[in-house]
Amino acid sequence: MKNIVILVSGSGTNLQRIIDTIDSxxxxxxxxxxxxxxxxxxxxxxxxxxxxxxxxxPRGKNFSNELGQVIPxxxxxxxxxxxxxxxxxxxxxxxxxxxxxIHPALLPKFGGKGMWGMNVHxxxxxxxxxxxxxxxxxxxxxxDEGEAILQKSFEVTAEDTPETIAEKVHHIEYEIFPKAxxxxxxxxx
Numbered sequence: 001m002k003n004i005v006i007l008v009s010g011s012g013t014n015l016q017r018i019i020d021t022i023d024s025x026x027x028x029x030x031x032x033x034x035x036x037x038x039x040x041x042x043x044x045x046x047x048x049x050x051x052x053x054x055x056x057x058p059r060g061k062n063f064s065n066e067l068g069q070v071i072p073x074x075x076x077x078x079x080x081x082x083x084x085x086x087x088x089x090x091x092x093x094x095x096x097x098x099x100x101x102i103h104p105a106l107l108p109k110f111g112g113k114g115m116w117g118m119n120v121h122x123x124x125x126x127x128x129x130x131x132x133x134x135x136x137x138x139x140x141x142x143x144d145e146g147e148a149i150l151q152k153s154f155e156v157t158a159e160d161t162p163e164t165i166a167e168k169v170h171h172i173e174y175e176i177f178p179k180a181x182x183x184x185x186x187x188x189x
Contacts, residue, residue, distance in 0.1 A: 002185050006080075010042070012041065012047075013170070018079065033053065039059065043082070092140055102176075102180075104169045108145075118166065
């Protein structure tokens with residue numbers, strides 16, 4: 001059984017999707033062993049509701065060090081699921097190839113510092129992009145610079161708003177996140 005640690009900052013909808021797809025067998029041979037939040041959020045409630053160990057580590061300059069102390073040594077994968085804090089480069093290097101993130105755009109476009117949530121979708125509209133989507137990628141010391149694991153796109157229409165793009169992206173995230181986790185864990189699905 002592979003151990004997954006999930007880092008959250010918000011409502012935890014992607015966390016819930018991962019829990020559900022583990023329960024259904026879509027993500028195979030895995031369990032969420034710990035949920036870590038960098039602020040009070042509903043993601044912690046979701047963990048509690050599913051009897052998953054959870055901890056709040058308030059963001060700050062020692063966050064990465066404190067995180068390193070609570071992550072179990074037998075962790076196979078760290079998943080950033082709507083996680084907004086920037087991890088220290090040393091932490092990313094220590095977990096090379098075992099830490100992934102989902103980003104609400106087609107990286108390398110619209111990545112980097114400040115590119116999260118509605119900021120991304122507003123930028124897509126302002127740039128007149130013809131497509132958007134989501135990317136699951138490895139986490140490296142450079143923000144949103146890690147190799148893409150899975151990416152899926154959709155057409156941006158003239159009628160789209162940042163809110164409609166956000167909704168479309170969320171559907172894609174639900175689809176590709178479990179597939180990317182299986183891929184990184186070496187599962188055959």
